[in-house]
Amino acid sequence: MAFEDASVTQELLSDKVYGLVRKAILDGTQAPGSRLVESEIARSLGVSQAPVRDAIKRLAHEGMVTSLPRRGSYVTELSPEEFTIGRELRAAVEKLGAETVARLSGVDSSGLRAIAERMVDAATADDRAELRLLDMEFHRTAVELAGSPLLIRVWSIMEPTLISQHVIGDPAFTGDWDAVAQDHVRLVALLDAGNAAVAGQAFFVHAVGQGEFPSKP
Secondary structure: OHHHHHHHHHHHHHHHHHHHHHHHHHOOOOOOOOEEOHHHHHHHHOOOHHHHHHHHHHHHHHOOEEEEOOOEEEEOOOOHHHHHHHHHHHHHHHHHHHHHHHHOOOOOOHHHHHHHHHHHHHHHOOOHHHHHHHHHHHHHHHHHHOOOHHHHHHHHHHHHHHHHOOOOOOOOOOOOHHHHHHHHHHHHHHHHHOOHHHHHHHHHHHHHOOOOOOOOO
16 A cells, blocks of 8 residues: 555656646746756756656657757757748648638637637736736637637647747747737637638738738628
8 A cells, every 4th residue: 555655646746747847848947949957857846856757758748848868858949940830830720720610600709709808908917927828828719619629639739839939928029919919809809700711811820920910801
């Protein structure tokens, strides 16, 4: 029985360390390309290296960490070419999701609208940390509204890398957050209008940051 209790404790500790390291990557504390040294992380958290090793393995499986033989583990850093692919892949998935939602009848977009309205409030309060979190939540929720298990699965695989590489919720963004928040309100309105082509184009343009944002359904 003692061994079983120890196993459970170790598993819970690994989960906690995993959550802390993952958060550090997502919020930019551990920047893309930075090295993750097991002994240093273990020392800073006051734990042994075993749960840290387990956490890094899990993050490597998710693609957020790259482990190199005899060189150590690093926060995954995309090349400029891969970054572009990631951004365009995100745009394609969101475009397809928006087109699907716009074609469906009876979709309840109230939750998505509430997130957009909270973004407006956060922009007014200049709460950039809250804006970043809401931005991530908005796009995840928009994809989920399509009700497609495949789209949701693809997004769940992509999302950690998109966030850690600042394709979504870039902490270094210095533009107009008020305008960004209002764009999200417009995205919901275009979804509700039911024009699949226009809604899809709006989400695509928003994701790639280029092109003309449709103003009417």
